[in-house]
Amino acid sequence: MTAHMKTPGFGRLNYAAVSPGALQAMMKLGEQARKSGLEDILLELLNLRASQLNGCGFCIDMHTKELRAAGVSEQKLYLLSVWRETALYSPRERAALAWTEALTRLGEGGVPDDVYDEVRAQFNDGELVDLTVAINVINGWNRLNIAFHAEAGHYRVGSLKPKSA
Template identity: 50%
Template sequence: MEVRFNYSKANPEALQTMYKLEGFMKTSGLDPILYELIKIRASQINGCAFCLDMHTRDLSNLGETNQRINLISVWREAPIYSEREKAVLELTETVTNISVQGVPHEVYDRVREHFDEREYVTLIMAINTINAWNRIAISTGMFPGCM
């Protein structure tokens, strides 16, 4: 495999913009484990091996178990996630695939049982951020171990 080109060298301003989004996320108050769950689930849906490799390691470094990391793609059938985490994973799937059905009221309501309006917006920003990273990595041909 070969990376198509180094996007950070081709357009450093774009990389800085992405870092600003990450900076916002770090100061947003979002639980780092929830953020990694979002990153992993969106990366699974988008097929971004580079990001999956990175974020499964990051979640492991936060002390998460292999079982919880390995079962994220089948979270509905795995009783090891809290209702709060399930709401976030469902929202992640829905927003990542937003062209399919938008965000149904039922999904919104389940998320709002656990998060206020400000936190809801933060979750949307987290989902948008990883989706943008996925699209950059996939479009430029990044793969695990390429950097």
């Protein structure tokens, strides 16, 4: 089967097989976020929230499963889409979620100053850059998976994490 034909898990195109270099570049950028020192659960929460906003079923499936495996409560997962209405999220998580939403829904006005001020109060310069890169990465993955109809529902925890050298 050629890469441009339908393959299991990809409704339109298996982008990983068609362009392994692009896949490696995306993976490398994702590694930067994971090695940055930002909390794994924080990164997974922003991955899930951006995926909810973008409507990426594959990524919602993946990041929900990863958060459950990391011990995040069902309640915290269920309420993520309305995180402003609950006290379940720490000030740091709230700032990261607001930043995620602002960057994911980036419009003509850019990122509002109040959102920037909130995230600056919780993250140092390096963390803020790494957080921003992480949000860009998940938005990129969402766009690849949505464009090529990556199928949701089959993700296994840890199966797409890079192997340790």
